[in-house]
Amino acid sequence: MTTAHNGTLALRVDRIEPVTPEINRYTLSAADGAWLPPFSGGSHLTLLIDTENGTRRNAYSLMSSPYDASMYQIAVRRIEDGKGGSVAMHRRISVGDVIPVTIPANLFPLSKHARHHLFIAGGVGITPIFAQLEELNLKGGSFEVHLAVRGPEHATLGRELIERYGDRVTLYGDGERGRMDIAAVLAERPLGTHVYVCGPARMIDDVVDRAHEQGWTDSHIHYEKFEDAGSTGEPFTVTLAKSGAVIEVSPEQSLLEAVEERGFKLPYLCRGGACGECETEVLELDGTLDHRDDWLSEKDRASNAIIMPCVSRATCSKLVINA
Amino acid sequence: MLITGIKSRPVYDQLVPMASGLRHIAVAQGSGGKPVLRLLAEMTAGQRASTTVVYSTESFTGNSYLSELQDQDDVELRVVATNSEALQALDDVLSTANMGTRLYLAGSEGFIGTAMQVASAYGLDRDEILREHAGSFVRRVWCAHCDTYTENVTTRVFRCPGCELDLVVRDHYSSRLAAFQGVKADGEVPGELPEIEELDT
Numbered sequence: 001m002t003t004a005h006n007g008t009l010a011l012r013v014d015r016i017e018p019v020t021p022e023i024n025r026y027t028l029s030a031a032d033g034a035w036l037p038p039f040s041g042g043s044h045l046t047l048l049i050d051t052e053n054g055t056r057r058n059a060y061s062l063m064s065s066p067y068d069a070s071m072y073q074i075a076v077r078r079i080e081d082g083k084g085g086s087v088a089m090h091r092r093i094s095v096g097d098v099i100p101v102t103i104p105a106n107l108f109p110l111s112k113h114a115r116h117h118l119f120i121a122g123g124v125g126i127t128p129i130f131a132q133l134e135e136l137n138l139k140g141g142s143f144e145v146h147l148a149v150r151g152p153e154h155a156t157l158g159r160e161l162i163e164r165y166g167d168r169v170t171l172y173g174d175g176e177r178g179r180m181d182i183a184a185v186l187a188e189r190p191l192g193t194h195v196y197v198c199g200p201a202r203m204i205d206d207v208v209d210r211a212h213e214q215g216w217t218d219s220h221i222h223y224e225k226f227e228d229a230g231s232t233g234e235p236f237t238v239t240l241a242k243s244g245a246v247i248e249v250s251p252e253q254s255l256l257e258a259v260e261e262r263g264f265k266l267p268y269l270c271r272g273g274a275c276g277e278c279e280t281e282v283l284e285l286d287g288t289l290d291h292r293d294d295w296l297s298e299k300d301r302a303s304n305a306i307i308m309p310c311v312s313r314a315t316c317s318k319l320v321i322n323a
Numbered sequence: 324m325l326i327t328g329i330k331s332r333p334v335y336d337q338l339v340p341m342a343s344g345l346r347h348i349a350v351a352q353g354s355g356g357k358p359v360l361r362l363l364a365e366m367t368a369g370q371r372a373s374t375t376v377v378y379s380t381e382s383f384t385g386n387s388y389l390s391e392l393q394d395q396d397d398v399e400l401r402v403v404a405t406n407s408e409a410l411q412a413l414d415d416v417l418s419t420a421n422m423g424t425r426l427y428l429a430g431s432e433g434f435i436g437t438a439m440q441v442a443s444a445y446g447l448d449r450d451e452i453l454r455e456h457a458g459s460f461v462r463r464v465w466c467a468h469c470d471t472y473t474e475n476v477t478t479r480v481f482r483c484p485g486c487e488l489d490l491v492v493r494d495h496y497s498s499r500l501a502a503f504q505g506v507k508a509d510g511e512v513p514g515e516l517p518e519i520e521e522l523d524t
Contacts, residue, residue, distance in 0.1 A: 192446020215345040215423025
């Protein structure tokens, strides 16, 4: 099996396939030809992408089969007004290029005890579900998929799933069917049903709210925000207590990115405020923290004693963190 | 001896209405009728109207709350004579229940544990269930040698009705089996039994 150096695998681009006007599918294999590390359905990779404005770290869900260790597949949607990572993937990367990629991590695993798996996705949010379905199909789990797309030309991935899984997949917005009624999809489900949602933030919020209205508890609701949680805002300054380094965080970068740019290291995994890996102690604060993560509890947030540098910011005249 | 504090014994809750639920199922046995009556008193009229109570009159201590439960006119009540019938009734109710259901269990440890086995098989998670212990802490014991379950064990050493070995009741509770483990009491030195003390019932 290929091994990681400085936390990343060297993966070669074997194939680039346009699947919608905005989405390319990339097939990657180990540059040294060895087997790839195994993963489970719902896992993602973080690609270190060279752009004109430095290295971008973008997370993409694995959509190939967890049972195939010869290659990884991801889908990248081009975001023209983003930070440049996805645009570089579409315009600068070609077959044969080698990209540094972190080993797979899973923040969106299947529930082992579910009696029925209900997947709801929007657009490119379908990608982690590809791998989850491979896993369920082999294990024999009961599932159905509801996918919303913006038009027939955006429905390629959905049609692939229909080919594989037939009427267990329902496509909305492809010209044949209208909008997805999320409340109706969730209604009158038998006990032990688990819902997984991946798509735009408003779709996730909608599913969580409708599920709560129908009495679902949080243990049965799973989501992954594939959109960059985003950490742009007003600039601020942070001091690293251990080295004394004073670092400016610009409006376009996260605290974590600013620290890394200066050559320091903080622990991280998801870079999206979900996994808890980068949790850092706040030693001094003159101002307020702008918590943007999904990790800290309300109590932790109110304490002003912990921050998640991958997404959260501060409006302050002074911020010292224990790093 | 092999006995220490019981870390594996479940930590029980107090039954209170779970307001986020749309349907409520309460299953109780013997002394467990009392916390269910308290639960019903704390419910809104709407919650009571969407509640089903299953009550088993089987009781180790002899306590019954049947007549008080029968006085709750606006709550659906199913009365059964044995705990195993109560589990069957729970299975029936859950088989047609939908997401949004909340489950309340009250009674002896063995009763709650075996009801949890039924609930888990339907995929109910801990944030959909409250459990309140009522009555004595008599133990349900699983024999490691012949796979027999014995209800209402009160002493440290007892004879397994399945294989007639003298078993010592260990203080390890298995949630999966809903029972304490019983192992041959004189396995090391034949004929040498540990003290036959009363368990903390």
